[in-house]
Amino acid sequence: MPAVIVVGTQWGDEGKGKVIDYLAEQADMVVRHQGGNNAGHTVVVGDAEYKLHLIPSGILYPDKLCVIASGVVVDPKVLLDEVAYLHNRGISTDRLRVSADAHLIMPYHELLDGLAEDRAGAHKLGTTRRGVGPAYMDKAARVGLRVGDLLRPATFAARLKRVLDEKNRLLAKAYDMPGFDFDEILQTYLAYGEAMRPYIANTSVVINDAIDAGERVLFEGAQGTMLDIDHGTYPYVTSSHPVAGGACIGAGVGPTKITAVYGVVKAYTSRVGDGPFPTELDDALGQEIRERGNEYGTTTSRPRRIGWLDAVVLRHAARVNGLSGLAVTRVDVLSGLSELKIAIAYRYQGELMYEFPDGLDILHEVEPVYETLPGWQEPIGDVRRFEDLPPQAQRYLERISELTGVPLALVSVGRDRACTIALRELF
Ligand code: GDP
Ligand code: IMO
Ligand code: MG
Numbered sequence: 312m313p314a315v316i317v318v319g320t321q322w323g324d325e326g327k328g329k330v331i332d333y334l335a336e337q338a339d340m341v342v343r344h345q346g347g348n349n350a351g352h353t354v355v356v357g358d359a360e361y362k363l364h365l366i367p368s369g370i371l372y373p374d375k376l377c378v379i380a381s382g383v384v385v386d387p388k389v390l391l392d393e394v395a396y397l398h399n400r401g402i403s404t405d406r407l408r409v410s411a412d413a414h415l416i417m418p419y420h421e422l423l424d425g426l427a428e429d430r431a432g433a434h435k436l437g438t439t440r441r442g443v444g445p446a447y448m449d450k451a452a453r454v455g456l457r458v459g460d461l462l463r464p465a466t467f468a469a470r471l472k473r474v475l476d477e478k479n480r481l482l483a484k485a486y487d488m489p490g491f492d493f494d495e496i497l498q499t500y501l502a503y504g505e506a507m508r509p510y511i512a513n514t515s516v517v518i519n520d521a522i523d524a525g526e527r528v529l530f531e532g533a534q535g536t537m538l539d540i541d542h543g544t545y546p547y548v549t550s551s552h553p554v555a556g557g558a559c560i561g562a563g564v565g566p567t568k569i570t571a572v573y574g575v576v577k578a579y580t581s582r583v584g585d586g587p588f589p590t591e592l593d594d595a596l597g598q599e600i601r602e603r604g605n606e607y608g609t610t611t612s613r614p615r616r617i618g619w620l621d622a623v624v625l626r627h628a629a630r631v632n633g634l635s636g637l638a639v640t641r642v643d644v645l646s647g648l649s650e651l652k653i654a655i656a657y658r659y660q661g662e663l664m665y666e667f668p669d670g671l672d673i674l675h676e677v678e679p680v681y682e683t684l685p686g687w688q689e690p691i692g693d694v695r696r697f698e699d700l701p702p703q704a705q706r707y708l709e710r711i712s713e714l715t716g717v718p719l720a721l722v723s724v725g726r727d728r729a730c731t732i733a734l735r736e737l738f
Contacts (some may be wrong), residue, residue: 313738314528316558316572317638320628322544322582323553324608324615325575326640326723328352331368331531333721333731334573337738339415339526340376341369342518344561346533347384347446349439351609355726361400362609366393367531370402376521380514381412382551382561384446385458386421387503409507410514411459415500419491420445421480426486436547438585439610447550449474454576458511468497492734506550514612515563522568527738530558536574536628537582544671547586555632573720573737574634576625576711577686578642581615583608584718587674590618590654604644619652619681627667629715636720639708642700643724651707654679655714684710692725697732700724 317334319325332354335341348364354371355361361371365385367377379385394404420442427445428435449455454474460467472493479490489732522528534553537543542554552560555572559565579600582588591597597617600606606615628634645651657664657677668674687701694700700708702724712719722732 312522312525312568313570314522314530314564314568315738316532316569317529318532318555318557318572318574318628318632319553320574320625320632320634321535321580321621322370322588323535324351324536324581324583325535325577327532327575328354328363328368328738329640329726329728330573330575330638330721331529332356332728334529334737335369335372335375337527338369338375338529340378340518340521340528341367342378342380342528342530342558342562343346343367343383343533344380344530344551344558346549347441347443348386348389349443349549349610350533352533353609353726356728359400361583364393364553364610365378365390366397366404366407369529369531370397370404370407373403374406376408376517377405378514378518378562379407379409379413379520380562381410382557383410383413384416384443384450386416386442387460387461387507388676391503391506404510407510408514408517409458411457411462411511411512413458414446414450414455415458415461416446417456418496419482419525420449422482422488424479435585436453437586441610444550455561458507459483461500462508462511464501464530467501471500503616516564518564519568520562530562532558534562536631537624539631542627542631542682544586544674547671571635571737572632573634573636573638574625574628574717575638575640576620577640578645579620580618580624581606582618583611583613587671588616588618589623589657589674589677589679591616592620594620600644604641616718619654619679620711621654621679622711623654623657623665623667625665625711625715625730626665629717634715634717636735637712637715637717638723639711639719640723642704642708642722643690643692643730644688645707646690647688652681653684653688653710653714656680657680681709692730694724695732697722697734708738
């Protein structure tokens with residue numbers, strides 16, 4: 312009964328969408344379990360490119376059940392727009408299920424996300440301003456509204472009234488801003504609820520029934536390990552748990568059901584948003600890789616910050632996720648560089664540090680210690696077997712596995728579904 316989790320090992324945008332799309336072919340069900348429409352997953356199939364923010368990448372196959380589980384925060388407008396986007400492109404969403412327990416992103420969440428960022432000035436986090444953080448804040452504060460509430464108008468109206476009074480007071484007193492109109496939000500959201508009704512389900516039951524029936528379930532991570540609220544570079548993180556354990560919590564599946572955890576590794580490092588980034592290449596080479604790799608955010612179009620691969624980060628990701636295999640992406644982007652560097656440790660106050668430090672203050676002061684490997688010149692987008700890669704590329708990939716203690720499972724050499732080298736059975 313394979314239940315496989317795919318997580319990002321860095322700061323997001325590792326190519327999870329591409330890897331999920333590849334693995335989804337062998338799956339019966341694909342589940343999103345955390346985050347919201349802060350995510351941006353790009354999938355390329357032949358000439359077609361799809362950008363998905365909320366709906367699992369498995370939706371591109373006609374026969375996979377796709378689940379948005381309770382750990383996700385759902386902006387209903389974004390969800391319905393994404394459904395319409397897929398319909399326009401001839402893709403059915405009949406197989407979509409959305410948890411009744413998933414929390415809703417409300418208009419005040421989006422506004423407050425932006426206001427908090429603007430007010431923070433130099434201390435801003437660089438959020439996607441989609442209201443994701445404030446929605447999780449309300450969930451933890453136990454004043455959140457949930458997808459299932461939309462189907463019970465009286466309950467929804469009563470809860471909304473209480474919460475909105477408080478939010479409008481906050482907007483007036485803390486930000487000197489006009490509040491939101493209760494009736495307008497009520498009517499808009501109840502209409503969203505009606506449109507979402509066919510998709511709403513008890514998804515923990517749906518997922519566990521599938522696992523118990525021997526179906527293959529794939530858990531699609533969003534964001535990355537270094538953006539995890541507990542295990543990332545706090546406070547420069549997102550407000551959910553992108554690590555593997557988050558899949559169990561967010562989907563309502565016990566850890567004993569999970570059979571493998573794959574970590575997606577970009578062959579170098581990128582980050583959007585603020586916060587420390589020890590191996591950042593704030594120079595012409597970083598700019599060159601950004602252009603070659605077209606490293607601009609799927610969700611916000613912001614230029615991604617670029618750096619060398621960081622094995623200290625990857626070892627941390629291997630540990631907190633219990634990785635069983637690595638899926639290394641974008642290896643093709645590195646063709647043509649004379650040499651490649653991997654940070655194998657950090658130097659802090661003269662001492663070598665092999666484990667990712669606890670505490671952001673230390674991270675600001677560390678200096679990466681690099682190992683240099685030879686690059687390769689030839690393009691590799693057409694290679695389909697590991698042994699056909701240039702020896703330098705094979706060595707680079709093997710070194711990543713050695714430094715992390717995690718075997719290679721998959722190598723991606725291009726955006727298209729076809730540009731993939733599987734090194735073993737993945738399910
Ligand atoms: P995600 O958030 O982890 O799903 O990653 P994004 O989709 O935001 O960003 C990854 C980008 O890299 C997308 O544009 C993908 O199409 C692209 N991509 C994925 N794998 C590869 C690869 O092996 N080579 C190249 N050149 N692009 C890739
Ligand atoms: P995918 O799934 C990259 C970053 C934001 C910001 C921080 C907090 O495509 O990998 P938030 O809006 O979540 O409160 O912002 O997290 N961030 C991402 N960076 N990829 C993502 O998703 C991200 N989702 C959030 O840039 O630094
Ligand atoms: Mg992305």
